[in-house]
Amino acid sequence: MVTNDENKPIDPEEYKKVTEAMYKQNLELARLYKEVDALNKQRESLMHLITHKVKGSFTHSKYIFAGMLDGTFGETNEEMKKIAEEGLEANDGGIKTIDLVLNAANLQKGTVKYDMKIFDFRDMVENLLKEKHAEVKKKNLAMEGNLKEGVYNVLGDIFWIKEAVSNLIENSIKYTKEGKIIVDLRRAKPARNASGIADAGGENKIILSIKDTGIGITDEDKKNLFTEGGRGKESVKVNVDSTGYGLYSVKLVVEAHKGRVSAESEGAGKGSTFFIELPLA
Structure with a gap:
């Protein structure tokens, strides 16, 4: 016979219902955890893919702007040099922003290994x-x-x-x-x-x-x-x-x-x- 803290008998059927309900709740929690974990991994993969692609575009255009400044594509007038400098500065800012978001994601996950x-x-x-x-x-x-x-x-x-x-x-x-x-x-x-x-x-x-x-x-x-x-x-x-x-x-x-x-x-x-x-x- 199952008893409670006050040594009073507990109805076996009631006890069975409670334990079954708790079991179902645990199963549901486990299912939700798996779903959340899967969504987090999808989000992480998507973010890395997007940032990788965008960073690649920034890197390509950075090469073009840098080439305009160092004469790779021939002589450039002062007006074009100014445009190239502004473009290069904006590109560097874009790359820095992407690195910032990726760093935050890695820090949040705890995957960053600190060299203490x-x-x-x-x-x-x-x-x-x-x-x-x-x-x-x-x-x-x-x-x-x-x-x-x-x-x-x-x-x-x-x-x-x-x-x-x-x-x-x-x-x-x-x-x-x-x-x-x-x-x-x-x-x-x-x-x-x-x-x-x-x-x-x-x-x-x-x-x-x-x-x-x-x-x-x-x-x-x-x-x-x-x-x-x-x-x-x-x-x-x-x-x-x-x-x-x-x-x-x-x-x-x-x-x-x-x-x-x-x-x-x-x-x-x-x-x-x-x-x-x-x-x-």
Whole structure:
């Protein structure tokens, strides 16, 4: 005789019905899981096929524009050179967008294998600022690097961490029409207890902030930050090619390194500040 917790008899027929219902539910859940898994694989295959084809087209036209500039197809007048330069720049942007979407997909699936090594985060940021100098100058912006002295060793994949930081800096450049960008790096101050005594293990992370005088972020757009395909209304006005995968990729990379990414803004037209926090090695 089947009993419940209170040692009262349970009707065998009722028990049979309940177990059969649970069994059917489990079968249905298994079927739905297989369907979702199959759809995800189809979506993944389709995305890779489309991006491969589109990237191939971009690569072909890039060869043509580059040939116009280096004289492969004969002499080119100044007007045609300018058109070719604009075409080459647009092509590079298209290829970069495709790589961004593919990277986000691979990061989301967890297929990216991080090469975890200790590296100097401060040195990496310093080099990045030098790399972005021409881009900043082209837009007549100012960029300040306020990198505090100290040891900033981080355990991580320098390629992917650099990609994440580069993405945030490029966003600030892209969405700032005038003014400046301030990149600040510091070690977190140790927390103190009620007696004012510092926590011995408090200073165990670094904080990178990228502050700009750009278009800012509305409360509505803040909800879409760092989400897959999330694009703000104001950002789309400035950059019609925005995919919404850049910040999403940054989030995936930083969190994979046991860190945190966040943003602050007082609203539209009031600039933004993006933060990356990572544990010290």
